[in-house]
Amino acid sequence: MRDLKDVVLENWGLKVISLLLAVTLWFAVHGDPATEKTITVPVETHNLRRNFVITSEQPQSVQVTYRGGGPSVWFGESVPVCVIDLSDADEGEHIIPLGTENLRLPRGLVLEVLAVHPARVHLTLEKTASKEVPILAVVTGEPAAGFEVYEIAHSPPRTTITGPWTRVEKVSEVMTEALSIQGKRESVHLLANLNIKDSLIHSSPPSQVEVKVEIGARRRRITIHEVPVLPDDTSLIVTPSRVSIQVLVPETFAGVLTAADFNATVSARKVDLTLPVVKVRPDISFAHPMQPGIKVEDVHPSLVTLHRMEKS
Numbered sequence: 001m002r003d004l005k006d007v008v009l010e011n012w013g014l015k016v017i018s019l020l021l022a023v024t025l026w027f028a029v030h031g032d033p034a035t036e037k038t039i040t041v042p043v044e045t046h047n048l049r050r051n052f053v054i055t056s057e058q059p060q061s062v063q064v065t066y067r068g069g070g071p072s073v074w075f076g077e078s079v080p081v082c083v084i085d086l087s088d089a090d091e092g093e094h095i096i097p098l099g100t101e102n103l104r105l106p107r108g109l110v111l112e113v114l115a116v117h118p119a120r121v122h123l124t125l126e127k128t129a130s131k132e133v134p135i136l137a138v139v140t141g142e143p144a145a146g147f148e149v150y151e152i153a154h155s156p157p158r159t160t161i162t163g164p165w166t167r168v169e170k171v172s173e174v175m176t177e178a179l180s181i182q183g184k185r186e187s188v189h190l191l192a193n194l195n196i197k198d199s200l201i202h203s204s205p206p207s208q209v210e211v212k213v214e215i216g217a218r219r220r221r222i223t224i225h226e227v228p229v230l231p232d233d234t235s236l237i238v239t240p241s242r243v244s245i246q247v248l249v250p251e252t253f254a255g256v257l258t259a260a261d262f263n264a265t266v267s268a269r270k271v272d273l274t275l276p277v278v279k280v281r282p283d284i285s286f287a288h289p290m291q292p293g294i295k296v297e298d299v300h301p302s303l304v305t306l307h308r309m310e311k312s
Helices: 004-009 012-030
Strands: 037-046 052-054 061-067 081-085 092-097 112-117 120-136 147-155 158-164 188-192 202-204 209-217 219-231 236-239 242-250 262-266 278-280 283-286 295-300 304-308
Touching: 061 081, 219 236, 242 262
Parallel strands: 037 081, 219 262
Antiparallel strands: 037 061, 052 120, 061 112, 092 120, 120 158, 147 209, 158 202, 188 209, 219 242, 236 304, 242 295, 262 283, 278 304
């Protein structure tokens, strides 16, 4: 049987090192209760009133200087937290002192808190507001040579934004992220996210926007003369009775368009015919289906005069 002395002295160097490591670890875990220590504690805001938002920069953590306890405090699931209670906070700027009463400690832990840094935080609260704004689809680049963009359409056309009221009121439209059509030779259907740069403003619904870019052969402009303007009331006289329209057609279009291919009408339903002069804009439509890319661009004159026939 081996002598106790031999057992003790066997690998004595390794055993001494192990003992030193154990002592060092014990002091690291428990430490001297009289020694001041500093830990980083996360900050949480509680009880923010409904329809309120914090618009100032929020501290993510604070430094707490204390005596007692040990590093095991923040290695477990239970971690001290600095809680800021906003249940009584109204709109405006607030200076909130931080101290022992703000610290939420794990059950059974006793710390002598010496200081919290920073000693106070500045928070600005603001009421939220919502409004509906149009969506603007952003398209970049150029189609391939010999092609052009006919139309850009997107759905939904509008979105509701919500955020701090002073910021929401400054927003007149919301743009999508940029979509490239560089070198395209045909129409494209794309999905785009809304590009809201203010992180405190969000949209509803937050889903993507469907963007359709109609692309076709480059177009040329032609003029159609003597298109008759017809009123919706036969007792009305239109002056001039005929207009000219400018039409965009693809360069590949080989057909011939005449005044008979278009309808020009005016309505008196929303005008006051008792006025000395009543001018309205003619509505132009196709008399029959046209091939893609044909579009009415302008009317001359842009306004015509309406008046009733004098009774004989």
